[in-house]
Amino acid sequence: MIKNTILAMLALGVLTTSCDSDDDNAPTTANLTINLTGLEELGSDFVYEGWVIVDGAPVSTGTFSSVDFPQSFSVDADQLASASTFVLSIEPAVDSDPAPAATKILAGDFSGSSASVNSNNIVADLSSSTGKYILATPTDEDETNEESGVWFLDNSGEAAVQGLDLPTLSDGWVYEGWVVFDGTPVSTGTFTDPNAADNNAATSVFKGDAGNGPGYPGEDFLQNAPSGLTFPTDLKERTIVISVEPSPDNSAAPFTLKPLANVVPADAMNHTVIDMGAGPVVSLSGTVTR
Structure with missing residues (x-):
């Protein structure tokens, strides 16, 4: 009986150690918060999707349809820390393409912990129209x-x-x-x-x-x-x-x-x-x- 109890405890210890090891290797996340003005709802067929540019490649930060802000999204901490730019695009609600669509509406470069984004440098500068x-x-x-x-x-x-x-x-x-x-x-x-x-x-x-x-x-x-x-x-x-x-x-x-x-x-x-x-x-x- 004692021998069986010890074996059970050892097995539990191995299991616990394995779980702890998995937790240690799990990627950490950080919050990305966006606060935008002027956006309107797109309707049922399209959504907004945020992207951070990491080493020249786009990484999705998540989609949304509500235009109530601020909104926060959980993003891989390492990728977020090394991101150079934030871009917002308009995507089909049912989308088989993992890449950003051509229709990009806001963009801006990070300076420290924040980025000022606007439509001027991604849609067009309309101020002189x-x-x-x-x-x-x-x-x-x-x-x-x-x-x-x-x-x-x-x-x-x-x-x-x-x-x-x-x-x-x-x-x-x-x-x-x-x-x-x-x-x-x-x-x-x-x-x-x-x-x-x-x-x-x-x-x-x-x-x-x-x-x-x-x-x-x-x-x-x-x-x-x-x-x-x-x-x-x-x-x-x-x-x-x-x-x-x-x-x-x-x-x-x-x-x-x-x-x-x-x-x-x-x-x-x-x-x-x-x-x-x-x-x-x-x-x-x-x-x-x-």
Whole structure:
């Protein structure tokens, strides 16, 4: 009996020692806390994912969909301590690719225990964006509804030129024009080059039947109005917006970044250039601490 008890105690000691040894070899973790301003929820198909750059390689710090901050994540302590940069991307909610998507929204280098992150050096610096537009409906032959279309061009000279001065966006982002009808935003189309027609020039259901219009972003709101709206319409006193959208994009609403906006003056003249002003959100920012 004594011999059996000793053997049992020895076995327990070996087991305990083995467990202690495993604990000693287990990787240690540390908290990464992010505190961001201006982010909006992405919807059910996409999530935000944080990354730290360690020796030039991205290491995920976890995904999230809530935009209530601050939020903390448990990260390998050694990797976190040696990380040089923090990056935030937008990823599919069901994602088979372990690498970051092209759509990166915030980034910043660590200085000691913290990093100041912003969208300027990862999406684009939108602070110098300017815009002009006119009211016109070039896609039909009716001259009585010219206030029902908006085109981002400048026709104040001998020939029309582009009306939007916007920086080139990083991969994973596109511009989109909008008109807000009593709280309902309706897209004028997405584009990456303000000196060319937008992506829906040939497929728009709102334009008239006389052609695609000038070779610049814009839209005529002449037919097939969404539920609750009536086309043709009058865009005076409506809000015109240029936003920056993730691509792909699963939301029918404008994204957070809106570098340009303007309320069409009540006395606006058709075919006459109108200047846009700075939009409500030109940059996103925040801090990340380790």
